[in-house]
Amino acid sequence: MVGTLKQNEQSLPEIEEKSPHERNTTQELRGAQRPLMAKVQETRTQQEGKTYPAKRQAEHETTRDYKVQLQLMRLQAEARQLRDKDDKRHTMCEHSAEIRQLEGDSHSHGKEWSQEDHILHTKLHDMQDMLEHKQKEHEEMCRKLQEMQCHAEEISSLHTSLGGTDLEKHRDLLVSENERLKQELHQLRSQRDCEKKQELGALKERLLHMEQEESERKVLICALQREVQQKAERLAEAELRVRDSVRERVEEEERLNRRLREYQLSQQPHIKYVVKTVEVESEKMKAAVNQAEARNNHLQEQMDRQNQVVQDMKWQLQREQQEVNKLRAQVALYAAELDHAQEQMVQEFRSMQEEKELAVSEAFERAQEEMRAVHQSLDGVRKNLLMLQPALRTLTNDYNVLKRQVRDFPDLLCGAIREARDEFSQAVKSVQATNSELLSKYRRELYLRKECHNQLVRLRGNIRVLARVRPITPEDETGAGARNVVSFDQDDDGILYITNKGKIQSFEMDKTFPPRTTQEEVFDEVSPLITSCLDGYNVCILAYGQTGSGKTYSMEGTASNPGINQRALRLLLSEVSERSRSWEHHLSVSMVEIYNETLRDLLGSDCNISLDIKMAPGGSGELYVPGLTQCNVRNMHDINKILELGRKQRATEHTNLNAHSSRSHALLILTAKGRETSTGICTTGKLYLVDLAGSERVSRSGAAGERLREAQCINRSLSALGDVFSALRSQQAHVPYRNSKLTYLLQEALSRDGKALLLLQVSPAEQNVNESLCSLRFGDRVRSVELGVPSRKIEQQPTSATESSESDSPSPRGARPTSLRKKVPASGIPNYHIKGCVRLLYFRPEISPEKCISRDNTRETNCSSVTLCHI
Numbered sequence: 001m002v003g004t005l006k007q008n009e010q011s012l013p014e015i016e017e018k019s020p021h022e023r024n025t026t027q028e029l030r031g032a033q034r035p036l037m038a039k040v041q042e043t044r045t046q047q048e049g050k051t052y053p054a055k056r057q058a059e060h061e062t063t064r065d066y067k068v069q070l071q072l073m074r075l076q077a078e079a080r081q082l083r084d085k086d087d088k089r090h091t092m093c094e095h096s097a098e099i100r101q102l103e104g105d106s107h108s109h110g111k112e113w114s115q116e117d118h119i120l121h122t123k124l125h126d127m128q129d130m131l132e133h134k135q136k137e138h139e140e141m142c143r144k145l146q147e148m149q150c151h152a153e154e155i156s157s158l159h160t161s162l163g164g165t166d167l168e169k170h171r172d173l174l175v176s177e178n179e180r181l182k183q184e185l186h187q188l189r190s191q192r193d194c195e196k197k198q199e200l201g202a203l204k205e206r207l208l209h210m211e212q213e214e215s216e217r218k219v220l221i222c223a224l225q226r227e228v229q230q231k232a233e234r235l236a237e238a239e240l241r242v243r244d245s246v247r248e249r250v251e252e253e254e255r256l257n258r259r260l261r262e263y264q265l266s267q268q269p270h271i272k273y274v275v276k277t278v279e280v281e282s283e284k285m286k287a288a289v290n291q292a293e294a295r296n297n298h299l300q301e302q303m304d305r306q307n308q309v310v311q312d313m314k315w316q317l318q319r320e321q322q323e324v325n326k327l328r329a330q331v332a333l334y335a336a337e338l339d340h341a342q343e344q345m346v347q348e349f350r351s352m353q354e355e356k357e358l359a360v361s362e363a364f365e366r367a368q369e370e371m372r373a374v375h376q377s378l379d380g381v382r383k384n385l386l387m388l389q390p391a392l393r394t395l396t397n398d399y400n401v402l403k404r405q406v407r408d409f410p411d412l413l414c415g416a417i418r419e420a421r422d423e424f425s426q427a428v429k430s431v432q433a434t435n436s437e438l439l440s441k442y443r444r445e446l447y448l449r450k451e452c453h454n455q456l457v458r459l460r461g462n463i464r465v466l467a468r469v470r471p472i473t474p475e476d477e478t479g480a481g482a483r484n485v486v487s488f489d490q491d492d493d494g495i496l497y498i499t500n501k502g503k504i505q506s507f508e509m510d511k512t513f514p515p516r517t518t519q520e521e522v523f524d525e526v527s528p529l530i531t532s533c534l535d536g537y538n539v540c541i542l543a544y545g546q547t548g549s550g551k552t553y554s555m556e557g558t559a560s561n562p563g564i565n566q567r568a569l570r571l572l573l574s575e576v577s578e579r580s581r582s583w584e585h586h587l588s589v590s591m592v593e594i595y596n597e598t599l600r601d602l603l604g605s606d607c608n609i610s611l612d613i614k615m616a617p618g619g620s621g622e623l624y625v626p627g628l629t630q631c632n633v634r635n636m637h638d639i640n641k642i643l644e645l646g647r648k649q650r651a652t653e654h655t656n657l658n659a660h661s662s663r664s665h666a667l668l669i670l671t672a673k674g675r676e677t678s679t680g681i682c683t684t685g686k687l688y689l690v691d692l693a694g695s696e697r698v699s700r701s702g703a704a705g706e707r708l709r710e711a712q713c714i715n716r717s718l719s720a721l722g723d724v725f726s727a728l729r730s731q732q733a734h735v736p737y738r739n740s741k742l743t744y745l746l747q748e749a750l751s752r753d754g755k756a757l758l759l760l761q762v763s764p765a766e767q768n769v770n771e772s773l774c775s776l777r778f779g780d781r782v783r784s785v786e787l788g789v790p791s792r793k794i795e796q797q798p799t800s801a802t803e804s805s806e807s808d809s810p811s812p813r814g815a816r817p818t819s820l821r822k823k824v825p826a827s828g829i830p831n832y833h834i835k836g837c838v839r840l841l842y843f844r845p846e847i848s849p850e851k852c853i854s855r856d857n858t859r860e861t862n863c864s865s866v867t868l869c870h871i
Contacts, residue, residue: 173395174388174391174392174395175392175395175396175399178385178388178392181381185378185381188374189374192367192370192371192374196367199363203356203360207356210349210353214349217345221342224338228331228335232331235324235328239324242317242321246317442491443491463725463756463757463758463782463783463785463787464510464529464756464757464758464783465509465510465757465758465760465779465780465782465783466509466510466511466512466513466522466525466526466757466758466759466760467496467507467509467511467512467513467759467760467762467776467779468512468513468517468522468550468554468759468760468761468762469486469496469512469513469514469515469762469763469764470515470549470550470553470761470762470763470764471515471516471764472484472515472764472765475548476765476767482765482766482767483765483766484764484765484766485498485499485500485764485765485766485769485772486498486762486764486772487499488512488514493511493512494508494509494510494511494512495507495508495509495512496509496512496762496776498769498772498773498776499769500769500770500773505773507776507777507779507780508780509760509779509780509783510783511525515764518561519554519557519561519562519563519564519567520567522554522564522759523563523564523567523568526541526564526568526757526759527567527568527571529541529755529757530568530571530572530687531571531572531575532685532755533572533670533672533685533686533687534572534575534576534579534585534672534674534683534685535683535685535792536674536683536684536685536792536793536794537685537754537755537790537791537792537793538685538686538688538748538749538751538753538754538755538790538793539685539686539687539688539749539754539755539756539757540687540688540690540746540749540750540754540755540756540757541564541687541688541689541690541756541757541759542690542692542756542757542758542759543555543564543690543691543692543759543761544692544695544718544758544759544760544761544775544778544779545692545694545695545760545761545762545763545775546694546695546761546763546768546771546772546774546775547694547695548694548763549694549761549762549763549768549771549772549775550761551691551692551694551759551761552691554759554761555666555689555690555691556643556647556691564689564759565643565668565689566639566640566643568670568687568689569589569633569636569639569670570636570639572587572670572672572687573587573633573634573635573636573639579674582676582677582678583674583675583676583677584674584675584676584677585672585673585674585675586632586672586673586674587632587633587634587670587671587672588630588631588632588633588670588671588673589603589630589631589632589633589639589642589668589669589670589671590603590625590628590629590630590631590668590669590671591603591642591643591645591646591666591667591668591669592611592625592628592666592667592669592745593649593650593664593665593666593667594664594665594667594717594741594742594745595663595664595710595713596664596709596710596713597713597716597717597740597741598610598741599611599612599613599625599741599745600664601627601628601629602645602646602649602650602666603629603631603642603645603646604627604628604629607649609627611625611626611627611628612625612626613625613741613744613745614626622748623744623745623747623748625745630671643668646666646668650664650666663693663707663710663714664693664710664714665690665691665692665693665714665717665742666690666691667688667689667690667691667745667746668687668688668689668690668691669686669687669688669689670686670687670689671684671685671686672684672685672686672687681794681795682794682795683792683793683794684793684795685792685793686748686749688746688749690742690746692718692721692742693714693717693718694714695714695715695718695771695774695775716740717740717741717742717743720736720739720740720742720743721740721742721743722778722781723736723739724736724737724739724743724750725781725782725785726781728750728752728785728786728787729781729782729784729785729786731786735751737750750787751787752787752788753787753788753790753791754787754790755787755790756787758779758782758783760775760776760778760779761775762775762776
């Protein structure tokens with residue numbers, strides 16, 4: 001029995017090398033074999049020490065060996081069945097994969113054949129198109145030959161109908177026509193030969209290519225057939241192997257069952273006897289036997305499960321066999337379809353080849369017929385040419401004569417062209433001279449018109465309006481909103497144009513300044529108005545525009561590039577220095593701001609104190625501000641300190657439109673008091689330099705809270721300023737100066753006794769076009785305001801000689817000296833006697849009152865020693 005177990009144990013490794021499932025089953029068998037062998041060995045050792053009959057001991061050992069061997073045989077059979085099942089499953093998987101591959105190959109080959117069939121049809125269609133193209137070319141050649149025949153007939157008719165003189169005239173034409181016809185014939189012949197050669201070569205190449213493709217397809221079909229046959233053979237062999245394995249397995253099962261039945265029949269009495277004998281054994285032996293029987297029962301259950309698995313595998317094998325039969329039938333069907341498609345393709349290829357040969361032969365025959373027709377027409381043309389040879393010689397002689405004449409013609413033509421060019425250049429020069437003269441006259445007249453207009457404006461007392469356009473800045477939005485919409489007139493510096501929604505609007509001002517204008521150029525335009533304050537006039541310059549348009553830059557400027565304020569004070573100091581020989585001047589400066597309709601002193605110790613505007617006592621009608629700081633200025637150092645102090649204390653805040661938006665109206669007020677040393681005439685003039693706060697729309701500036709209140713006050717004061725200008729424009733009896741602190745403070749300068757200038761600041765960006773249009777419309781209305789002829793403030797103070805004469809006359813104690821606080825119009829000095837001059841003098845309005853001219857207009861003098869007294 002031990003030998004049998006060892007033999008069975010040696011046979012197990014062969015099973016272990018097959019599959020993981022079989023390896024696990026073998027390990028279980030070995031695990032069950034070891035305790036059985038130990039029990040058998042233990043039983044044998046125990047039985048050796050006891051006195052049992054030899055026959056019973058042998059029968060007992062034989063029975064146990066038989067049981068163990070039977071269990072081992074069953075386990076081996078189950079393992080073999082599992083291995084066979086795995087082999088069959090693997091084989092069937094391979095067969096199914098091969099069948100799927102065959103299906104895919106047949107499908108792909110079917111696609112390839114259909115594609116090749118489509119390619120052949122396409123090539124046949126291309127050949128038909130080529131034949132149609134050649135037929136069209138043949139028709140074109142026939143048409144050209146007919147035209148050539150028509151030309152030859154025309155030549156012959158000309159030869160017969162025209163006389164000798166006409167033939168000489170048409171000889172050149174016939175010769176050139178003959179040469180052209182020869183060239184066309186030669187070109188047509190060579191072109192036809194080349195095209196035929198190319199066409200035949202292309203057809204031959206296509207035939208060779210199609211034959212090669214046909215041979216390649218045949219080889220491919222043969223290879224596919226061989227491959228299908230090989231796979232069918234492999235499938236048949238696999239089926240045979242499956243059948244053999246099934247048959248062997250069934251035979252083995254029958255053989256084992258038969259042996260088992262025989263053994264059971266032969267050993268039944270002995271088994272009963274052994275069982276009865278075993279019951280008498282010791283308790284230890286009984287326990288061992290029970291344990292062995294339990295193991296046997298467990299093994300029996302495993303065998304039952306394995307039998308069930310084998311039964312399932314049989315059913316699965318049958319189903320897979322059915323699938324194999326179905327796949328085999330499909331393969332046969334695919335093979336039949338493949339043969340049918342191959343036969344159809346061969347038939348179509350043969351029919352296409354026959355059609356191709358027929359088309360080639362027909363094309364060749366047509367080409368031969370066309371060649372014969374061309375040769376016939378060529379012979380006719382040659383005969384006509386032989387007939388035209390005499391006329392050709394005559395035409396050649398005439399051609400030589402004309403050639404000599406043409407050789408001399410370029411010299412004549414060059415001379416005529418040279419004369420015409422000289423005449424044309426002289427005419428152009430005269431036109432250019434006339435044009436330049438007219439242009440200079442036009443510019444001179446334009447300048448004179450401008451001067452006359454400005455003089456008329458000064459005489460009428462109109463408010464001058466200047467417009468300055470700032471350049472595009474980084475603060476402007478990028479994109480379409482930053483596009484420049486302002487343009488200027490090239491001939492007139494007083495006109496500018498604004499593009500708004502595709503429409504161009506023009507505005508006329510007294511002068512416009514483009515973005516490249518410097519601070520100095522702007523100041524040169526306003527400087528004559530500034531100096532008139534030294535002559536006793538009230539002058540006002542206002543900077544008006546939206547927030548961020550450059551008002552503060554034009555008025556204040558920067559440290560390196562100052563604006564109107566600093567330049568005006570510097571100019572006045574220079575004028576005072578020049579007049580110091582005959583005049584004594586005293587200049588004082590005040591700076592105020594109007595913030596939220598509150599007047600604040602920017603030069604005072606506490607700029608938050610609110611000031612009031614009051615009427616001066618004495619009935620003079622003048623206005624003054626009590627408590628306002630006035631600083632005397634004598635040099636530029638004083639001016640710079642005053643301007644810096646006022647700039648620091650002015651209210652500025654950040655808005656969406658400007659990072660440093662002025663939130664108040666800033667006024668620089670300069671009072672100039674002068675006295676002529678020789679005559680005692682005293683003058684008092686004021687200069688108002690106003691930097692208005694920016695007009696803004698709350699929706700764009702994003703003002704809220706305190707900024708909103710500031711914006712409302714600014715807009716109200718600017719509206720009041722517009723009301724004042726509107727009343728002055730319509731010459732109303734009542735002008736609403738007191739509606740705002742700004743207009744009330746500027747009453748003297750904006751009345752009919754002052755001079756005013758409005759500097760409009762305009763933004764060129766498209767996003768600000770609405771505000772720019774509002775500013776320009778406001779300036780256009782202000783430009784039509786007539787303040788009237790301005791008057792100066794003068795008063796008479798006695799000189800040293802006059803004081804001595806007046807001391808002799810009786811006068812009350814403490815009486816004031818004779819003083820004239822009367823406004824003298826600039827157009828003249830009525831009701832006064834001028835003593836000390838030989839001629840009666842009068843003032844010219846366009847010059848300062850100190851300069852006067854004699855009545856006979858002989859010369860211009862400075863009347864610095866005029867004495868005024870009552871008549």
